[in-house]
Amino acid sequence: MANPLLEVDGVVKRFGGFTALNRVTLHVKAGERFGLIGPNGSGKTTLINCVAGSLRADEGRIVFDGTDVTGLPPHRRTRLGIARSFQIPKPFTSMSVLDNLGIPLEYAGHARSEGGGAEAREILKEIGLDAKAHLRPAGLTQIEMRKLELARAMAARPKLLISDEAMAGLSSAEVDDILAILFRLNAQGITIIMIEHIMRAVMRFSQRVVVLDAGERIAEGTPDEIVRNPAVEKAYLGE
Amino acid sequence: MTRMGWSVLVGIAVIAAGIGLASLRVNPYVYFAGYVILQYVVIATAWNILGGYAGYVNFGTPAFFALGAYAAVFLIRSIKAPLPVLIVAGGLVAALLGLGIGYLTLRLRGTFFSIATLALSVVLQTMIINWEYVGGSRGISVLRPSGPPFGSYVTFLFTVMVALAVVAVLAARFIERSWIGRGLAALRDNEEAAECMGVPTLRLKLFATTVSGFFLGVAGAPFPYYVTFVEPNSAFALDYAVNALAMPMIGGTTSWVGPVVGAVLLGTASQVATVTISSELNLLIVGVVLVAFVVLAPEGLVGLVRRLRGR
Numbered sequence: 431m432a433n434p435l436l437e438v439d440g441v442v443k444r445f446g447g448f449t450a451l452n453r454v455t456l457h458v459k460a461g462e463r464f465g466l467i468g469p470n471g472s473g474k475t476t477l478i479n480c481v482a483g484s485l486r487a488d489e490g491r492i493v494f495d496g497t498d499v500t501g502l503p504p505h506r507r508t509r510l511g512i513a514r515s516f517q518i519p520k521p522f523t524s525m526s527v528l529d530n531l532g533i534p535l536e537y538a539g540h541a542r543s544e545g546g547g548a549e550a551r552e553i554l555k556e557i558g559l560d561a562k563a564h565l566r567p568a569g570l571t572q573i574e575m576r577k578l579e580l581a582r583a584m585a586a587r588p589k590l591l592i593s594d595e596a597m598a599g600l601s602s603a604e605v606d607d608i609l610a611i612l613f614r615l616n617a618q619g620i621t622i623i624m625i626e627h628i629m630r631a632v633m634r635f636s637q638r639v640v641v642l643d644a645g646e647r648i649a650e651g652t653p654d655e656i657v658r659n660p661a662v663e664k665a666y667l668g669e
Numbered sequence: 670m671t672r673m674g675w676s677v678l679v680g681i682a683v684i685a686a687g688i689g690l691a692s693l694r695v696n697p698y699v700y701f702a703g704y705v706i707l708q709y710v711v712i713a714t715a716w717n718i719l720g721g722y723a724g725y726v727n728f729g730t731p732a733f734f735a736l737g738a739y740a741a742v743f744l745i746r747s748i749k750a751p752l753p754v755l756i757v758a759g760g761l762v763a764a765l766l767g768l769g770i771g772y773l774t775l776r777l778r779g780t781f782f783s784i785a786t787l788a789l790s791v792v793l794q795t796m797i798i799n800w801e802y803v804g805g806s807r808g809i810s811v812l813r814p815s816g817p818p819f820g821s822y823v824t825f826l827f828t829v830m831v832a833l834a835v836v837a838v839l840a841a842r843f844i845e846r847s848w849i850g851r852g853l854a855a856l857r858d859n860e861e862a863a864e865c866m867g868v869p870t871l872r873l874k875l876f877a878t879t880v881s882g883f884f885l886g887v888a889g890a891p892f893p894y895y896v897t898f899v900e901p902n903s904a905f906a907l908d909y910a911v912n913a914l915a916m917p918m919i920g921g922t923t924s925w926v927g928p929v930v931g932a933v934l935l936g937t938a939s940q941v942a943t944v945t946i947s948s949e950l951n952l953l954i955v956g957v958v959l960v961a962f963v964v965l966a967p968e969g970l971v972g973l974v975r976r977l978r979g980r
Contacts, residue, residue, distance in 0.1 A: 482865055508867040520862035522855050524923065533855045536848055538867025586867055 433496070435460040435621050436481065436512075436590060441490035443476055443645075450476045452645045453490065458590070463616050464623045465636030465653070469666055472642040474625050475517060478592050481623075482514045483507045495589060508538045513588035515579035517595045517625075521567035527554065527578055528563040534586035550585060557581040557611055573604045580611060591615060592623045597631055605631050633657065641665065676842060680835040687831030691819045700827040704895060706936035707830040708888050712909065713916035713928035714837045715884030719767075720914065721922030722850060723877040724857030725774060729786030730913035732793045733763040733882050735904035737889025742803045742899055745811055752814075752829065752891065759890030760883045767882020771875035778860070787910075794905040808900025811893040826891050833891075837884045842925040844880070853877060854923075885913075911952060912936075915959040921971025930970055 434457040443451040451473045458464045468474050479485040481492060483504035492500045499507050513534070522530050531550035539549070554560040557577045562570060567578060576596050583591055593612060597605045609631055616622050626632040632639065633653040641649040641656060643665040649656060656662055691700065712730065720726050737759030744750040744758055770786060777785050798806045817825040844850050855863035856870045864870045893899045912935065920931030935958065939951040966973045 484861060484865065503869075503871070504864040505867045505869045508865060514865055516862065516865075520859040522858035522862065524854060524858050529851075533851060533863065533868060534866040537852060537869075582866065 434458055435462075435495055436623075437491075437493040438477070438481065439491045439493070441477070441480055441487045441492065443473075443480055443485060444488050450645050451480070451487075454642070454645070454647050455490075456640050456647065456650070458621060458623060460589075460621055461616070461619060462621055463612075463635055463637045464621070465632045465639040466623055466625045466642065467627075467629075467632055467639060467656075468642035471644075472665075473645040474642055475594060476645075477642065478514065478594060478623070478625060481507075482512055482592060505537070508534070508586050508588075511587075511589035512592070513538070513583040513586040513590070514592040515576075515583045515594055515596055517598070519567075519575040519579050521570075521575065521578055521582075523567055526564050526566060527559060527570070527581075530567065530578060530582050531585040534582055538586040553581050553584050556614070557584070558607075573600055573607065576600065576608060577611070580608070584615065588620060590621045590623065592625070594625045595627065596624075597626060597628050609635060672846075673843065676839060680839050683835050684828075684832050687828050691824050691828045694820060694824070697821060697823065700821070700824045702940040704823065704827045704830050705940065706933060707827070707834045708892075709912055709916060709932040709936045710834040710929055711830070711837045711884055711888040712913050713920070713932040714834075714841045714925065715881050715888065716913040717917040717922055717925075717928040718841055718844060718884070719877045719881035721917050721927065722845060722853040722857065723874060725778075725874070725877070726783045726914065727770075727786045727881070728783045728910050728914070729770070729788075729790040730885060731905040731907070731909045732786070732790040733766060733885035734889035734892070734909050735797065735901070736763045736766055736793065737886030738892040738899060738904045739797055739803050740886070741890045741893050742809060742811065745893060746802070746809070752894070756829075756833070756887055756890040760887040763886020763889070764879045764883035767878040767880070767885075768875060770882070771878035774874045774878070775871065790905060790910070794901050797901050797904075804899060806901060808898055810898050813894050813897060822894065826895050829891055833887055837887070838925060838929060840880070840884070841928070845925050849873060849876065908952065911955055911959075915955050917969070918959060919962045919969055921969025921973075923968070924971050927969050927971045934970075 436458040438454060438456050440453045440455055441451055442453055454477060466474050476485065480487045483502060487500060491498060494510055494512060497510060499510065522533060528550050531553055535549055551560060551563065554563055557580060559574060559577050559581055562574060567575065570578060580596060597608050605628060612622055612635060624632055624635055636653055639651065639653055639656045640647060641662050648661050648665060649659045712734065716727060716730060740759040740762045741755040744755055770789065773785055774782060797803065803809060813822045819825050852868045852873045855868050856873060860870055896903065916931035916935050917928040919935060920929065921927030935955060938954060942950050942954055962969065
């Protein structure tokens with residue numbers, strides 16, 4: 431395998447006296463399907479906020495595609511190829527679904543034409559939202575909102591897609607729907623980090639899983655190894 | 670011809686119509702009142718570039734307006750600078766202040782940003798009150814240049830304000846329809862999501878605060894020649910803060926049309942009220958109308974028309 435696409439080296443993040451991430455190190459290879467799991471409050475979202483740039487790491491280094499991005503603002507990282515969806519959808523409420531995709535297309539996807547209409551439509555079709563292109567986000571259902579999050583991240587033309595709990599609260603059939611989309615995107619060569627509580631989904635999807643607990647990396651391995659790991663069981667269920 | 674070309678042409682036509690109206694030499698009050706309404710077109714349009722497009726509500730309009738006016742007073746007193754210089758200088762000084770409050774947006778959002786801008790206005794007024802060279806708290810008289818075109822200086826200032834309003838509106842319209850406007854709309858809707866979608870939010874916010882400040886200062890620069898006596902209470906009047914916010918809200922904040930419609934309607938209404946009822950009633954009328962719109966038509970007249978058309 432070539433150099434890793436994303437290297438997180440010894441990242442520390444503190445909020446006041448609380449250490450949310452304690453020297454977390456992980457490497458994600460290009461084209462990989464990578465799972466990040468851990469109990470609530472274990473630092474998963476903090477970690478990806480540090481990777482995407484919404485938070486600055488206090489210590490450590492983050493290298494993406496050969497570039498040290500540790501000090502870069504989020505929009506620069508997006509342009510380099512890191513895109514994310516939000517756990518709680520944050521659509522641009524005053525714009526249509528189509529125009530929501532226009533923003534990343536114009537600002538990060540290198541299509542400086544007005545909104546890149548054709549490209550946006552293609553992405554919507556791929557995700558299965560094309561029938562809703564002209565609706566405002568307020569008119570979407572929960573799953574459609576999650577799909578919009580993914581579609582908008584895709585419009586940034588990323589090399590790495592971080593999916594932050596895109597399936598929380600969805601029905602079993604809807605989870606399969608989102609999984610199928612993520613598998614398709616991965617097949618197109620996009621590296622995917624999946625943060626998820628739904629074990630069935632994350633274990634089926636991931637080739638490699640890292641487990642966080644209380645800001646520390648406690649395990650890494652294939653889904654099978656993780657399931658059999660006693661430390662992981664302890665983190666989730668207690669002694 | 671391009672869309673931009675057409676709008677510039679319409680702008681030139683409006684300026685020509687203004688000059689035409691000025692050369693008719695009708696009742697002087699028309700120019701006197703027209704100046705105030707046009708000044709509010711500039712103020713409302715400038716405010717909306719930050720408040721409407723980017724969603725950062727500025728309560729400190731008087732600070733920018735007065736800064737433009739006092740920059741003019743300073744230049745008139747020190748070097749008797751001609752009007753075009755006053756306008757450009759007033760705009761630039763206010764733009765610098767705008768750039769300053771742009772950096773505030775790094776730490777302050779929503780209500781906290783608004784409170785900071787309000788405080789800024791108070792601080793600046795205190796500084797002006799203690800600066801004797803530009804009149805201090807007593808105020809200062811300004812002599813108008815002699816021999817203005819159209820026979821009277823107010824009529825001349827009216828045509829100047831027509832031109833300034835056209836430039837401000839064209840600039841706002843251009844920003845709104847460019848990639849800058851789309852980026853501002855994204856950060857207004859959700860700043861974190863916009864940043865993560867590749868929008869350089871800080872740079873766009875600095876742009877919006879600077880351009881907004883520039884045109885607020887531009888609106889204030891001819892003020893000393895209009896009133897001929899400048900003192901802090903009139904330059905920092907609450908009216909500017911309230912109207913700058915109320916006019917775009919009433920017209921609609923998401924499009925350049927909104928502030929223009931709001932300024933013309935509310936500006937005209939308050940001029941009529943001043944003549945027929947009393948000048949004290951102005952702010953009351955503005956307040957009542959604003960509350961009514963916030964409750965009944967939160968997207969302003971532009972939004973109301975769009976909704977009635979079923980869009």
